[in-house]
Amino acid sequence: xxxxxxxxxxxxxxxxxxxxxxxxxxxxxxxxxxxxxxxxxxxxxxxxxxxxxxxxxxxxxxxxxxxxxxxxxxxxxxxxxxxxxxxxxxxxxxxxxxxxxxxxxxxxxxxxxxxxxxxxxxxxxxxxxxxxxxxxxxxxxxxxxxxxxxxxxxxxxxxxxxxxxxxxxxxxxxxxxxxxxxxxxxxxxxxxxxxxxxxxxxxxxxxxxxxxxxxxxxxxxxxxxxxxxxxxxxxxxxxxxxxxxxxx
Amino acid sequence: xxxxxxxxxxxxxxxxxxxxxxxxxxxxxxxxxxxxxxxxxxxxxxxxxxxxxxxxxxxxxxxxxxxxxxxxxxxxxxxxxxxxxxxxxxxxxxxxxxxxxxxxxxxxxxxxxxxxxxxxxxxxxxxxxxxxxxxxxxxxxxxxxxxxxxxxxxxxxxxxxxxxxxxxxxxxxxxxxxxxxxxxxxxxxxxxxxxxxxxxxxxxxxxxxxxxxxxxxxxxxxxxxxxxxxxxxxxxxxxxxxxxxxxxxxxxxxxxxxxxxxxxxxxxxxxxxxxxxxxxxxxxxxxxxxxxxxxxxxxxxxxxxxxxxxxxxxxxxxxxxxxxxxxxxxxxxxxxxxxxxxxxxxxxxxxxxxxxxxxxxxxxxxxxxxxxxxxxxxxxxxxxxxxxxxxxxxxxxxxxxxxxxxxxxxxxxxxxxxxxxxxxxxxxxxxxxxxxxxxxxxxxxxxxxxxxxxxxxxxxxxxxxxxxxxxxxxxxxxxxxxxxxxxxxxxxxxxxxxxxxxxxxxxxxxxxxxxxxxxxxxxxxxxxxxxxxxxxxxxxxxxxxxxxxxxxxxxxxxxxxxxxxxxxxxxxxxxxxxxxxxxxxxxxxxxxxxxxxxxxxxxxxxxxxxxxxxxxxxxxxxxxxxxxxxxxxxxxxxxxxxxxxxxxxxxxxxxxxxxxxxxxxxxxxxxxxxxxxxxxxxxxxxxxxxxxxxxxxxxxxxxxxxxxxxxxxxxxxxxxxxxxxxxxxxxxxxxxxxxxxxxxxxxxxx
Ligand SMILES: Cc1cc2nc3c(=O)[nH]c(=O)nc-3n(C[C@H](O)[C@H](O)[C@H](O)COP(=O)(O)OP(=O)(O)OC[C@H]3O[C@@H](n4cnc5c(N)ncnc54)[C@H](O)[C@@H]3O)c2cc1C
Ligand code: FES
Numbered sequence: 001x002x003x004x005x006x007x008x009x010x011x012x013x014x015x016x017x018x019x020x021x022x023x024x025x026x027x028x029x030x031x032x033x034x035x036x037x038x039x040x041x042x043x044x045x046x047x048x049x050x051x052x053x054x055x056x057x058x059x060x061x062x063x064x065x066x067x068x069x070x071x072x073x074x075x076x077x078x079x080x081x082x083x084x085x086x087x088x089x090x091x092x093x094x095x096x097x098x099x100x101x102x103x104x105x106x107x108x109x110x111x112x113x114x115x116x117x118x119x120x121x122x123x124x125x126x127x128x129x130x131x132x133x134x135x136x137x138x139x140x141x142x143x144x145x146x147x148x149x150x151x152x153x154x155x156x157x158x159x160x161x162x163x164x165x166x167x168x169x170x171x172x173x174x175x176x177x178x179x180x181x182x183x184x185x186x187x188x189x190x191x192x193x194x195x196x197x198x199x200x201x202x203x204x205x206x207x208x209x210x211x212x213x214x215x216x217x218x219x220x221x222x223x224x225x226x227x228x229x230x231x232x233x234x235x236x237x238x239x240x241x242x243x244x245x246x247x248x
Numbered sequence: 249x250x251x252x253x254x255x256x257x258x259x260x261x262x263x264x265x266x267x268x269x270x271x272x273x274x275x276x277x278x279x280x281x282x283x284x285x286x287x288x289x290x291x292x293x294x295x296x297x298x299x300x301x302x303x304x305x306x307x308x309x310x311x312x313x314x315x316x317x318x319x320x321x322x323x324x325x326x327x328x329x330x331x332x333x334x335x336x337x338x339x340x341x342x343x344x345x346x347x348x349x350x351x352x353x354x355x356x357x358x359x360x361x362x363x364x365x366x367x368x369x370x371x372x373x374x375x376x377x378x379x380x381x382x383x384x385x386x387x388x389x390x391x392x393x394x395x396x397x398x399x400x401x402x403x404x405x406x407x408x409x410x411x412x413x414x415x416x417x418x419x420x421x422x423x424x425x426x427x428x429x430x431x432x433x434x435x436x437x438x439x440x441x442x443x444x445x446x447x448x449x450x451x452x453x454x455x456x457x458x459x460x461x462x463x464x465x466x467x468x469x470x471x472x473x474x475x476x477x478x479x480x481x482x483x484x485x486x487x488x489x490x491x492x493x494x495x496x497x498x499x500x501x502x503x504x505x506x507x508x509x510x511x512x513x514x515x516x517x518x519x520x521x522x523x524x525x526x527x528x529x530x531x532x533x534x535x536x537x538x539x540x541x542x543x544x545x546x547x548x549x550x551x552x553x554x555x556x557x558x559x560x561x562x563x564x565x566x567x568x569x570x571x572x573x574x575x576x577x578x579x580x581x582x583x584x585x586x587x588x589x590x591x592x593x594x595x596x597x598x599x600x601x602x603x604x605x606x607x608x609x610x611x612x613x614x615x616x617x618x619x620x621x622x623x624x625x626x627x628x629x630x631x632x633x634x635x636x637x638x639x640x641x642x643x644x645x646x647x648x649x650x651x652x653x654x655x656x657x658x659x660x661x662x663x664x665x666x667x668x669x670x671x672x673x674x675x676x677x678x679x680x681x682x683x684x685x686x687x688x689x690x691x692x693x694x695x696x697x698x699x700x701x702x703x704x705x706x707x708x709x710x711x712x713x714x715x716x717x718x719x720x721x722x723x724x725x726x727x728x729x730x731x732x733x734x735x736x737x738x739x740x741x742x743x744x745x746x747x748x749x750x751x752x753x754x755x756x757x758x759x760x761x762x763x764x765x766x767x768x769x770x771x772x773x774x775x776x777x778x779x780x781x782x783x784x785x786x787x788x789x790x791x792x793x794x795x796x797x798x799x800x801x802x803x804x805x806x807x808x809x810x811x812x813x814x815x816x817x818x819x820x821x822x823x824x825x826x827x828x829x830x831x832x833x834x835x836x837x838x839x840x841x842x843x844x845x846x847x848x849x850x851x852x853x854x855x856x857x858x859x860x861x862x863x864x865x866x867x868x869x870x871x872x873x874x875x876x877x878x879x880x881x882x883x884x885x886x887x888x889x890x891x892x893x894x895x896x897x898x899x900x901x902x903x904x905x906x907x908x909x910x911x912x913x914x915x916x917x918x919x920x921x922x923x924x925x926x927x928x929x930x931x932x933x934x935x936x937x938x939x940x941x942x943x944x945x946x947x948x949x950x951x952x953x954x955x956x957x958x959x960x961x962x963x964x965x966x967x968x969x970x971x972x973x974x975x976x977x978x979x980x981x982x983x984x985x986x987x988x989x990x991x992x993x994x995x996x997x998x
Contacts, residue, residue, distance in 0.1 A: 028608065032744075046856075048904065058571045061740065063406045078743075117399065118399070121400075121517075125507040125510045128504055129508040131508060133386045142418060152465075152468075155465035159493060
C-alpha cells in the first residue's frame, strides 16, 4: 500500500522543527509501524539523505523506548499497543499519517522524533526503591506470605514500561499515572511499608520540580497507556500522599 | 624543504617506507593514512605520514605493555611450562561444595574507607550490569555505569519473559543445589566449567530472597507463597516468574537498587553513551572511551577496574530475538586489547519463535519456553494434509489426532515437549526440512494449546461443581486459565500474526536467541586483561554449549549481586594507594584517536549502501552456514564470504550526517564492523570444533538417529581465542575442562 507520511523533522533541541511530507509506496500489511519507518529510512539512505531519527530497541512492547504520536494519538490507533507492536494492517491504502514526537515541557525534543525522558528516571531516583542491601543473608523469600490479590495488583502496577504516553496524552502533561504506578506497587507490598511515606512525598516533589502538570482527572492517560495501567493508582497515590503529608 | 609541505605519491611512499603499494592503498582505504586527491591521484603529506607512524608506534607500545603483563602471568604459571592454557582459571581447591565459601573466606578485602578511593566502570545496565553497579555502590565503591539506551531501565534484559531458576525446592519435588548444578552441566552438554556452575546453583537461592526484599512482584499462589513453573531439560519445578514479564520485573528491581545509589551519589549514570575503546595503562584496564550519543562527542572515563556487562551477540545473525541495539562492540573491543574470546560458535537457537514473515522484517519475537509447559508441538503426519493447509483447504484444527505427529513426544518420551532448546530446535528443523513445515516458507510447526485448555477446563468445572461434559463451558473455563498464565504472550502473538491462538494453534519456528560464547573469564570473572571483568551474557562461563531456560537471568543476577562485587576486591585490594587515574595521559589520547579515526572513516567514506544492507548480508551467511547445523565445507565458505563482505563494507558503506551529532547510522556502522569481525571468528571456531555438542551441531558428527555426537577425548575444552592483529589469524588456546563431581555421559532425554 501507499502512504502519505507527514513526519516531524528537527535537527536538534535548539533548532526549529517542521513537518516534512514523504510519499511511501510498497508498504506491506505485515510490517510493524517501525518497520515501515525502517523502510522509509532505507529509501532515504539510498537517496543519500539523512534518515528519520526515532527511539526503539526491544520492538516487543516492553522496553518503553518507542514513542511517537501517530495521527494525534500516543502509540497510534490500536488500544493497548506500543508503536513497535502496531502493524500496518491497521492503516488503509492512500491514508495520510502524521508522525510526531511525544510533546511535553518535561520531554524536550533531542532530534526528529526523539525526546529526552530522563525526567522519569529522576522521579524514580527520588524514592522508587526499597532500601535493602545485597548481603546474601536476606530473609527467606517465603517468610512473609503476600495475599495473591495484593501481589497481582502490585504486579499490574509494576508493568508500566515508562514510555511517557500518559504524559504525552494528558492536556496538562501530568506524570501522575507513571509516578503513581510505582508508588502503588510498593505500597501494596509488605516490603514497601517502612519507607512508604517518604517515598510518596519525595517522588511527588520531584515530579513537580521536573515541570510536569497537575492531574485534572481526564483519564486520557489510562485510555492511551499501552499497558493498561489503571487510574486507580492515581487515587491510591493521592491517598498515600495525603496521609503522608498529615503525618509529616 | 619544509617537510610538512612535501607531498608523496603512493609509489614514493611505498619506497620510502619499504612496503608494497598495496599496503599503502589499504591504509588509505581504512583511513589510517590520510590522503588528499589532486587531479584524481593520491597525495600524502609528511604530517599525515608522521601521525600514522606515531600512532602505530604508540599502539605498538601499548600492545607491548599488555603483552608484558600477559607474559608475566604466563611465566608465573606452572601450567605454561607444561605448554597448557596460559591463564589460570583460579578455581579454588577443595570439595566442590566448599570451593566458593573457602574462596570468599580467603579473598583479599578492601576496607570501607578505602573503597571510597576506588572507581569502577560498569558498561551495561542489564540484569548483570545493574545488579553489579548497585551492589558495588552499596559496598562503597564509586561507580560509573553506561548504557546506550535513553535509560538504564530499557536494557535488553527487560524483554526476558519466562522466568528465573533457583534451587529453593519450595515445591518439595526433590530439587537441590546439586540437582540444579547437575542439570545445568548436563544441559550445557558438558562444556562448562564445573566450579562456576556449582557456585551459580549455590547463590541462586539468595537471588530470590534479594528480589523479594526489593519488592519484585513474583507470581504467588492462593496461600500467598511463591509459585513455580517448569522449564525445558529438567524434571522439577524451580522457575520463579512474574507472568510473561519476569525480566522486566527483575530488571526494574535492579534498576530501583541502582536508583537508590544514584540518589546517594554513589552511582553516576551515563545513559545514551556507547563505549568504543578500552584504555589500558601499565598493563591494566584503567578506563574507557565512550561516545555521547546525543552530542556525538568522545569522552574519556577512568577507573581502577572496568566491568563489561554488555550482553550477548546474537544480532550477528541480523534477525534474532535480541533487542535491535544489542551488539558485540564492547566485548569485541576488549578482545582486540587482549581479552580472549571463548567458544564464539556456541549459540542458542530457541525453538519457539514467531516465524519470519517477510523481507522487511527487522527482528524476531520469542514465544516464551514456558508455553511448552502446556503447548504440544506437532506437524501433520501426511504430506497431503500439509499441502491442503498451505492451499487453505484445511485448517489445523480439522486434522484428526491420529494424523498428527507430536514429534517431540514421539522421539523423547521422557521429556516430551520439555526437551532442552537445542534438541527441540533441531527436531523442528528436521521435520521442516523433510517437507512438513506448515506455512508458506515451509519453516513453521504448530504449538497447540487445545489439550491444555480442555484439561484445565475440566479441572475448573469439576472444582466448581459444574457440568464437566458441557464442552463449550469447559473450553471457556480452560481458556480463562490459559489467559491468566500466558495472557500477554497470546496477545503479543495475535498482534504480530493477526491470528487468535486461543482458537487456532500458534505457528512457531526456531530463531537465534542467546549466545553461550563470550569473553573468557577466570573464576573471579576477570578476563585475560588485568582489571577488566566480564559478567552476564557477555562472558562465556556457565552454560557450556547450551543454556537451559530461565538460567540466563539467574546467571546475570548471580554475577552482579553475589559474585563480582566480592571477587573484584581481590584485585582492587592492591589499588588502594593508586589514587585517581588521570585521563590526561598518552594512553587515553591514543585510545581516543583510535575511536575518532574509525568514526571519521565512516563519515568520510564515499559509499552508497546503507549499513543494514551489510548487516543483513552477514546475517544470511551466518544463518545459512553457521546456523542450526554446520559442516566443514560451508564453514570454510562462510569464512571466505565474510572476508569478502568486509572488503565490500569498508568500500561501499554509506553513513550520512555528522560525527558530532545524534547519528544512529554511525553507531550502527561501528557495531556492524565489529559483528563482521566476530562473524569470522565464529565460523573459524565452529570449523575447529570437530564434534557436535549442545547448540553446536556438526553434520559430520551425529549418531544414526541424528543425535549430537560429542567427542570428549579430543574436544573437552573451552576454545579461547587470542586476537593477533587484523592481518593475522587468531590463536586458539584450550582450557581443559575437568569434571570431578559429574560423570561425563552422553546426554539423553529419551
Ligand atoms: C526475548 C527474550 C526472552 C528471554 N527470556 C529469558 C527468560 O525467561 N529467562 C532467562 O533466564 N533468560 C531469558 N533470556 C535471556 C536473558 O534475557 C539475557 O541473557 C540476559 O537478560 C542478558 O543480560 P545482561 O545483563 O548480560 O545483558 P543485557 O540485558 O543485554 O544488557 C546489556 C547492556 O549493555 C549495554 N551496552 C551494550 N553495549 C554497550 C556499549 N558498547 N556501551 C555502553 N553500553 C553498552 C546496553 O545498553 C545494556 O544496558 C531471554 C532473552 C530474550 C532475547
Ligand atoms: S521498542 Fe521497546 S517498547 Fe517499543
